[in-house]
Amino acid sequence: MLRRSLPLLHRLHRSLSSSSLPPLSQPPTHGHLPNTHSALTPSLHFFNSVLPGQIPTYRVLDSNGVIVDGAEVPDVGREFARRLYETMMLLPAVDNVLYNAQRHGSISFYMTTHGEEAAVVGSAAALSPTDEVLGQYRELGVLLWRSYPLSSIMAQCFSSMDDPGKGRQMPVHFGSPAHHFHTISSPLATQIPQAAGVAFALKRDPARKGDVAICYFGEGAASEGDFHAGLGMASVLGGPLIFFCRNNGFAISTPAAEQYAGDGIASRGPGYGIRTVRVDGNDAWAVYNAVKEARRLALEYQKPVLVEAMTYRVGHHSTSDDSYAYRPKQEVEDWKRIDNPLFRLRRYLESQSLWSESDESSLRTSQREAVLAAFRYAESRPKPRLGQMFTDVWGGEEPWMIREDREEMGRLLNKYGNVWEGWRRELERFDAGGRDMMGAGEEEEEN
Incomplete structure (x- = not known):
C-alpha cells in the first residue's frame, strides 16, 4: 500500500489549489468582485506565473537510483517492485522486435516508447484494473501491466485474423474492452474531450463510483484545441479524471521550446481550476506516487487532476520519422546514459537486494524468447477475410x-x-x- 504521508506532494497540491497571487495579510481594502474571491486593488499588476518562479518537479529517486533526501518510496512489497521493473523491461523488448519488423517490411508502421517506460508503466501501476484508459499511442505499457497477451499485440500490429479489430486499424492502435482500454485513434488529442465525457459518465453511474478515467497525451497534443475543450469540459462537468501529459520534449519534430512560452503544461491546470502536479517522468516511483495521489483526489472531489510527467523521447517519433534530422544524435545518446528510467529503477532495486545480475540476464532471455515466439506465430497467420x-x-x-x-x-x-x-x-x-x-x-x- 502507498504510505499515507506524502508531505511534499500534499504541499504542492495545496499551493497549486491556492490563488495565483500571494494571500493578503489583511482583508481586501476595497472589497472583492461579486461571486469571486478576486480582491479589488488600485495597483496595476500583471502576472504570468501561478507560483513564484517555476513550478517544481516532484522526484523520489535521482538519476542513479538513490532516494532523494526527504522523499518516500511507496511500500508496495518485493513482488510488486520486481513486477514494475519487469514490465518496464518488457516494453522495449516488444518495441525493438516490432520496430525492426517494420524496417524489414513485415508490418507497415510502428511507434516505440523508448525513454518513457517509467512514465507509462509507473502510472499504470497506480491505477485500478477497472479504471478507464484513453491513450494516445505510447501507452502499450499500460496494457502490458494489465497482462494484455503478447499474441494480441502481435495480431494487432500484423492485422492478422486473430486481431479482435479484424485488421482494420493501423498498427499500435490497440483497444480492449476487457482491459478497459479505449481504442486508440490516429487524430491527435481527440481522446481528451472524450475522456471528459467518460469521467462524467463514471460520476453519474453508482456502480462505477470507485473507478476513474485516465487520459494520456503528449505536450504536442496540448497545443490542439481539443486539449482546452477537454479541460474546460472536465473542470465544469466534473468526474474522476486524471489528465496525464507525457512531456517528452518533442511534438514530432517541434521541440517544446517552440510549442509554448509558458511554464510547460502544468501551468495551464490552475487556469481551469484543476489540481496539478509536475513529476519527474523518468522516476517510476515518483510517477507512481503522483498518480496514486491524483487518483485519490479525483475520486474524493469528483474533479479532474492534471499530471505533467517530464521525460525525453529517446526513440524516433515513429517509423516514419528520422529524429536526427532535427536533434543531434549525441543528445539522444547522452540522455540514454545520464537519465535512463530503466537503469534508475534497476539501481534502486539492486540497492535494496531486490534484483541481481542473474535476475537481469534471465529476464532478458525469457522476455526475448516470449516476444519472438508471439512474433513468429502472428507472422504466420493469414489476414482476416x-x-x-x-x-x-x-x-x-x-x-x-x-x-x-x-x-x-x-x-x-x-x-x-x-x-x-x-x-x-x-x-x-x-x-x-x-x-x-x-x-x-x-x-x-x-x-
Missing part, C-alpha cells in the same frame, strides 16, 4: 453504400483476382483467399 472490412461498420440495417461497395469489390475480384499475378499473390495472404467476396460479386451478376 476480406468481407469483414464491411461488417461492424454500421449499426442496424446495412445501408446501400456499404452493400454497393461490397458488391463492387466482389466484381473486381472476380474479374482480376485469378488472372492478375499481383492480386493473386496478395489474396493468398487472406483467410479464404478472398473467395467470400467473390461470391458476393457473383450473386450480384446473377441478379
Whole structure:
C-alpha cells in the first residue's frame, strides 16, 4: 500500500489549489468582485506565473537510483517492485522486435516508447484494473501491466485474423474492452474531450463510483484545441479524471521550446481550476506516487487532476520519422546514459537486494524468447477475410453504400483476382483467399 504521508506532494497540491497571487495579510481594502474571491486593488499588476518562479518537479529517486533526501518510496512489497521493473523491461523488448519488423517490411508502421517506460508503466501501476484508459499511442505499457497477451499485440500490429479489430486499424492502435482500454485513434488529442465525457459518465453511474478515467497525451497534443475543450469540459462537468501529459520534449519534430512560452503544461491546470502536479517522468516511483495521489483526489472531489510527467523521447517519433534530422544524435545518446528510467529503477532495486545480475540476464532471455515466439506465430497467420472490412461498420440495417461497395469489390475480384499475378499473390495472404467476396460479386451478376 502507498504510505499515507506524502508531505511534499500534499504541499504542492495545496499551493497549486491556492490563488495565483500571494494571500493578503489583511482583508481586501476595497472589497472583492461579486461571486469571486478576486480582491479589488488600485495597483496595476500583471502576472504570468501561478507560483513564484517555476513550478517544481516532484522526484523520489535521482538519476542513479538513490532516494532523494526527504522523499518516500511507496511500500508496495518485493513482488510488486520486481513486477514494475519487469514490465518496464518488457516494453522495449516488444518495441525493438516490432520496430525492426517494420524496417524489414513485415508490418507497415510502428511507434516505440523508448525513454518513457517509467512514465507509462509507473502510472499504470497506480491505477485500478477497472479504471478507464484513453491513450494516445505510447501507452502499450499500460496494457502490458494489465497482462494484455503478447499474441494480441502481435495480431494487432500484423492485422492478422486473430486481431479482435479484424485488421482494420493501423498498427499500435490497440483497444480492449476487457482491459478497459479505449481504442486508440490516429487524430491527435481527440481522446481528451472524450475522456471528459467518460469521467462524467463514471460520476453519474453508482456502480462505477470507485473507478476513474485516465487520459494520456503528449505536450504536442496540448497545443490542439481539443486539449482546452477537454479541460474546460472536465473542470465544469466534473468526474474522476486524471489528465496525464507525457512531456517528452518533442511534438514530432517541434521541440517544446517552440510549442509554448509558458511554464510547460502544468501551468495551464490552475487556469481551469484543476489540481496539478509536475513529476519527474523518468522516476517510476515518483510517477507512481503522483498518480496514486491524483487518483485519490479525483475520486474524493469528483474533479479532474492534471499530471505533467517530464521525460525525453529517446526513440524516433515513429517509423516514419528520422529524429536526427532535427536533434543531434549525441543528445539522444547522452540522455540514454545520464537519465535512463530503466537503469534508475534497476539501481534502486539492486540497492535494496531486490534484483541481481542473474535476475537481469534471465529476464532478458525469457522476455526475448516470449516476444519472438508471439512474433513468429502472428507472422504466420493469414489476414482476416476480406468481407469483414464491411461488417461492424454500421449499426442496424446495412445501408446501400456499404452493400454497393461490397458488391463492387466482389466484381473486381472476380474479374482480376485469378488472372492478375499481383492480386493473386496478395489474396493468398487472406483467410479464404478472398473467395467470400467473390461470391458476393457473383450473386450480384446473377441478379
